[in-house]
Amino acid sequence: MVKKWKIPLVMIVAAALIAVPCGGVLAQEEPYEKDRDPGAMTVDLVFARPVGLAAMVVGTAVFVLSIPFSAMGGNTGQAWQKLVIDPTDYTFHRPLGEF
DSSP, X not given: OXXXXXXXXXXXXXXXXXXXXHHHHHOOOOOOOOOOOHHHHHHIIIIIHHHHHHHHHHHXXXXXXXXXXHHHHTOHHHHHIIIIIHHHHHHHSSOTTOO
């Protein structure tokens, strides 16, 4: 019984030891723009982020109200993406000052 698992276990460990050092080869440096406009960053922080947060809250409420109709139309996933995920990405997942 032990011999039955020995060869697959050795193969898995060997594959893991080979694959781990290769992870750095596949990594890509994300471009970073160092010269952002301070005015754009201020407008983004003061106006755009609160508007994005409000859009996310309102979109979530509209999505909850539209679930029965979206389910009948078969586009619940698309409604979720447009009403909740897109405003969330706009508000929380983009660099400050990048519109």
